Amino acid sequence: MQPTQRRLANAIRALAMDAVEAANSGHPGLPMGMADAATALFTKHLKFDAGDPAWPDRDRFILSAGHGSMLIYALLYLTGYARPTIEDIKRFRQLGSPCAGHPENFELPGVEVTTGPLGQGFAMSVGMAIAERHLNAIYGDDLVDHRTYVVAGDGDLMEGVNHEAVGLAGHLKLGRLIVLWDDNNITIDGLTELSRNEDVLARFQAAKWHTIDCDGLDAGKVSKAIEKAIADERPSLIRCKTIIGYGAPNKQGTAATHGAALGADEVAAARKELGWDSPPFEVPDDVLTAWRAVGQRGGADHAEWQRRLGASGKKDEFLARQAGKVDDAWLKPYLDKLLADLKPVATRKASEMALEAINPAIPSTVGGSADLTGSNNTKTKDLEPLTADNYGGRYIYYGIREFGMAAAMNGMALHGGVIPYGGTFLVFTDYARPAIRLSALQNARVIYVMTHDSIGLGEDGPTHQPIEHLQSLRAIPQLEVYRPADAVETAECWALALTGDGPSILALTRQNLRPVRTKAAGENLCARGAYRLKAASASRKAILIATGSEVEIALDVAERLEERGIGTDVVSMPCTERFDAQPQEYREDILPDVSNREILRVSIEAGTTFGWERYTGLHGLRIGIDRFGVSAPAKDAYEFFVLTPDKITERVLDRLKQREIA
Numbered sequence: 001m002q003p004t005q006r007r008l009a010n011a012i013r014a015l016a017m018d019a020v021e022a023a024n025s026g027h028p029g030l031p032m033g034m035a036d037a038a039t040a041l042f043t044k045h046l047k048f049d050a051g052d053p054a055w056p057d058r059d060r061f062i063l064s065a066g067h068g069s070m071l072i073y074a075l076l077y078l079t080g081y082a083r084p085t086i087e088d089i090k091r092f093r094q095l096g097s098p099c100a101g102h103p104e105n106f107e108l109p110g111v112e113v114t115t116g117p118l119g120q121g122f123a124m125s126v127g128m129a130i131a132e133r134h135l136n137a138i139y140g141d142d143l144v145d146h147r148t149y150v151v152a153g154d155g156d157l158m159e160g161v162n163h164e165a166v167g168l169a170g171h172l173k174l175g176r177l178i179v180l181w182d183d184n185n186i187t188i189d190g191l192t193e194l195s196r197n198e199d200v201l202a203r204f205q206a207a208k209w210h211t212i213d214c215d216g217l218d219a220g221k222v223s224k225a226i227e228k229a230i231a232d233e234r235p236s237l238i239r240c241k242t243i244i245g246y247g248a249p250n251k252q253g254t255a256a257t258h259g260a261a262l263g264a265d266e267v268a269a270a271r272k273e274l275g276w277d278s279p280p281f282e283v284p285d286d287v288l289t290a291w292r293a294v295g296q297r298g299g300a301d302h303a304e305w306q307r308r309l310g311a312s313g314k315k316d317e318f319l320a321r322q323a324g325k326v327d328d329a330w331l332k333p334y335l336d337k338l339l340a341d342l343k344p345v346a347t348r349k350a351s352e353m354a355l356e357a358i359n360p361a362i363p364s365t366v367g368g369s370a371d372l373t374g375s376n377n378t379k380t381k382d383l384e385p386l387t388a389d390n391y392g393g394r395y396i397y398y399g400i401r402e403f404g405m406a407a408a409m410n411g412m413a414l415h416g417g418v419i420p421y422g423g424t425f426l427v428f429t430d431y432a433r434p435a436i437r438l439s440a441l442q443n444a445r446v447i448y449v450m451t452h453d454s455i456g457l458g459e460d461g462p463t464h465q466p467i468e469h470l471q472s473l474r475a476i477p478q479l480e481v482y483r484p485a486d487a488v489e490t491a492e493c494w495a496l497a498l499t500g501d502g503p504s505i506l507a508l509t510r511q512n513l514r515p516v517r518t519k520a521a522g523e524n525l526c527a528r529g530a531y532r533l534k535a536a537s538a539s540r541k542a543i544l545i546a547t548g549s550e551v552e553i554a555l556d557v558a559e560r561l562e563e564r565g566i567g568t569d570v571v572s573m574p575c576t577e578r579f580d581a582q583p584q585e586y587r588e589d590i591l592p593d594v595s596n597r598e599i600l601r602v603s604i605e606a607g608t609t610f611g612w613e614r615y616t617g618l619h620g621l622r623i624g625i626d627r628f629g630v631s632a633p634a635k636d637a638y639e640f641f642v643l644t645p646d647k648i649t650e651r652v653l654d655r656l657k658q659r660e661i662a
């Protein structure tokens, strides 16, 4: 006899409480409360094939409430994905188990995105839904025709980024986005009444969402709600009324089940309550067999899709694009043209010029800006807006939603088939930072076009002038921060960002910079992260390390020092992360490990000096800005902060004297 939906759901409940019990750590409440709803979704609606988690036309399932990670681990195991195995689940939350505390996309195929920071799974799902509609517009229903399903908790819907994501999804009419809200009235501190009295459904309705109410503990009713959501053209929020920790007779409905093991007695009581008499981590044959059949349900669809792909004449292109393959064939012809006609240009403008070459050559790019299109120079002439009426467009007006934009870009990048780039002012990376961090953790190829990268932006003043931003972003692992010095470097950095396998930030100037790279190099010099732009003429006594707009200043300082017979190297360092990854000999050649009494190392960057001792040594000289900026024209701001060639030359000479080098 086929087990009931409730019995299938109880397998999730049992695995969740047993795994949390074994780890004595974790969150049984959500998986137990949402087990019926998840069973409805997976058994009846979700299009997937457990045998091929990477099938491009699968529906995407996102557990935004990542603390309930045992829900997804149980589902992947029960439906027969290669991992996790039951042994993996027994080692829930232990070192080396793919069943990490929160779901990690880089650990388990089937986990589409990394969740845990509340709100971001929901916001990433908006990007997934955008990518689906965009690729559908290009390849048609035969190849791209799937949905994005989300399980979100109260916390996901309270977070600020949720408001940005809801607004964006409603505006873009992402009807294939379906969110199941675990409305259990509980968060960690207790009842949601403690902190929320808004009418959540009314809020979504106001943002042009379709909303439905249902009993989240009745799989049949959830299934009907999902059918209605599928039929509606708007994005849908299904409010699933649930009880946290459902099945644990003494603790259900309370915050006690949110994030702690239930304890042996309560687990035993729950087994009785649920009529579940199997020992821990054992799933009865009838239940496992039924679940395994669910995992194969999509096999026929998948085979049919493969056939359509084969017949489409677009197979190679589609798969290459899905795999994210791009080359930098655009770069050399572009650089040849650039070098033939050099003029001063802001690197934000140089970025636009590079994009004019990139966008026609790489059709998977999708640009955008958080309402600063004209300032970020992110929209090239050939890009049409991506709108509800034209999902085939390649430019997104994200509105003033930096965090929402960054999270959506993560979703797009992880969906595959799309390389998102988006802009705002560098200072507002702070608004997007939690998503930038997740870009890095998830290895999502997102390109952040962050302009107005220093006091050089001028009159907008200290609120808009980044100080600590470059260094704080460089401190994020797996994120490449590029600060190019001119148009040639900007193009090289774009090429690196596009061919990389993780996120990049391009920090670009508002103000014009004179060309510092005036001859063809034959290779991408920025790929090394730092390189000798100018070698000392006289005997080398100083190395000036500069980035971005300060490279031209460094060249002027070097000229003044050389006039005094002080041999000076200028090192342009567009990407510290890449330099750090170079072989020892290369790093030693550029920045020899000698005392600052032999060769003085000087860093020049119009931002905090914090951390530059990494390259100057403790007794080197660090030139920068260790306070907030000023509202003034750029030239006056640079003078105020004594970031001029003459003033810096004086400081270097003083230090050389102190060090008894000159």
Ligand SMILES: Cc1ncc(C[n+]2csc(CCOP(=O)(O)OP(=O)(O)O)c2C)c(N)n1
Pocket: 029, 030, 065, 067, 068, 116, 117, 118, 119, 152, 153, 154, 155, 156, 182, 184, 186, 187, 188, 244, 258
């Ligand atoms: C951004 C963020 N803030 C705080 C937390 C810590 N946290 C994890 S779950 C949770 C409560 C979430 O409540 P709800 O979504 O209702 O989940 P439930 O208790 O119903 O499982 C909090 C505050 C987090 N993971 N992310």
Ligand SMILES: [Mg+2]
Pocket: 153, 154, 155, 182, 183, 184, 185, 186, 187
């Ligand atoms: Mg809750």
